[in-house]
Amino acid sequence: MNKVPITVITGMIGAGKTKISNRLIHGIKGSNCKVQVLVYYPDTITVVEDISTKRQYRKLPHQEQPAKLITTQEQLISEMISYSKEKQPIDELIIELAAGIPPQFFVEELFQSLEKDMLDKTFYIQSIVSVIDAQHFWFDYTSNHYVIYTNDNDRMEHTFAEVMISQIEFCSHIVINKCNFISKESLDETVSFIKKLQPKAQIIFSADGQVASQTFHSVNDVDLHQIKSNIGWKLELKNNSSTLNLVEKFGINSFIYESHSPIQLEKLEEWFRTFPSEILRSAGYLRTYSEAHGLELLYFSQVGASVIIETVDEHCTDTTARSKVVFFGFDLKDVEVTQQLNQCLMENNNINQTVV
Structure with a gap:
């Protein structure tokens, strides 16, 4: 039995993560593969936007197929164990992270959980994808928006800029989405800064979440040590x-x-x-x-x-x-x-x- 590839997708609100998931599902379905999408959104995370600068979001697109909402790592692993059984096998797994999650901690914990539960024999992480909203990149980076993390009695706050930096620096692929909404000069400026932050990630340009399903395919696990070493x-x-x-x-x-x-x-x-x-x-x-x-x-x-x-x-x-x-x-x-x-x-x- 071949190991099931996992694509982890991260990005801020409105970047287009769901649209890209839909494109990937559509492309993978064309090859008669069974795909499962999990949306990881812990109850401990709250995204707060300054009402004076909050932008209007379009209605989120529906998933091509029902996505399961996961709120804990334990629930995530339990779900993956069920897929590893012969009764409901899958050919590919897409995990879409909530906007405020720094991907490094999630992925490292996922790696440890896969080894602990011996799921590394069934699954492997083929790519960590950071989706960038080219139209609102600098708006979010310089905004007063922040993310609240609560754990028992602890409470931490990170600005949107901090979360965006973590998502860009720790990834294998960067999708710069909504390129059609800004000028070439503005796009080039944004790309130049992103390349400074993470010069080794593969960059994909997209107008409306249009990404080919094979873009992120790999036969090997992502090298976490290499990704951390490649930070700008x-x-x-x-x-x-x-x-x-x-x-x-x-x-x-x-x-x-x-x-x-x-x-x-x-x-x-x-x-x-x-x-x-x-x-x-x-x-x-x-x-x-x-x-x-x-x-x-x-x-x-x-x-x-x-x-x-x-x-x-x-x-x-x-x-x-x-x-x-x-x-x-x-x-x-x-x-x-x-x-x-x-x-x-x-x-x-x-x-x-x-x-x-």
């Missing part, structure tokens, strides 16, 4: 290009800030208050010093006005010698940003005095 800022660090890197004529560029001296977090927080608006995305590692922890390396991630700084895991020891941060944005002034960050550095004698 990680590749920039690997290539180690500290000079300003221009992308064609659209003003989208990147550069790497690097320093052996530790950064003082208090000064860095002050800098965030006047963060240059030209910076759209930055990520990397910060070498810092504190009385409590001494010298340490922290992971840094910024999307719009949102900044995350957390302890680096054990797999990032190759960058412990210095701070290295990649910046992406429009018409970046690398010299000015470098000077501003240099003002956040600690002097060696300050460190010695603190140690004493």
Whole structure:
């Protein structure tokens, strides 16, 4: 028995995930294959849109065939177990994720569940597809919309921009949908930025969810380690290009800030208050010093006005010698940003005095 391929589809509200699922079902049906669609929408996720900027959505298209709503990973695995039995076998599985789900956590948990329940002998993930709404990409990216995640007594919020970044950076294919609604120049600008975020994913252009069913077909599991290694800022660090890197004529560029001296977090927080608006995305590692922890390396991630700084895991020891941060944005002034960050550095004698 051949293993059943799984296509995971993610994207924001109105991007066209359901239409693309319909196109895929229609194409696959033409080959006399039985397809099942699962819509994964946990009760713990709520999408909130600012009423002053909320756009009008067209009525969602009906699925080509009834899709099953799944709200938990346990329910998802239970459903897949039923498909693995001879009574109701399927030839392909499409999992459409709710708008606010970061795909990396979902896919990694799915991989673990497949191995745990020995379903990896029956299923494999052939593609992770991120659907982009070309018409409203910058509207969503710069909006005040956000997603609420609740778990027991915990509550977290992520902006649309943060969720969009996670969906673009962690995927094997990117469908840029609704290309017919914007100018070629606007489309090229959007594509240039997306390629900076995830340069290795296959890009497919679509006017109205028109995607050929064979587009995402693969005979092998997606390589999660490879996808994470191919994220744009990680590749920039690997290539180690500290000079300003221009992308064609659209003003989208990147550069790497690097320093052996530790950064003082208090000064860095002050800098965030006047963060240059030209910076759209930055990520990397910060070498810092504190009385409590001494010298340490922290992971840094910024999307719009949102900044995350957390302890680096054990797999990032190759960058412990210095701070290295990649910046992406429009018409970046690398010299000015470098000077501003240099003002956040600690002097060696300050460190010695603190140690004493």
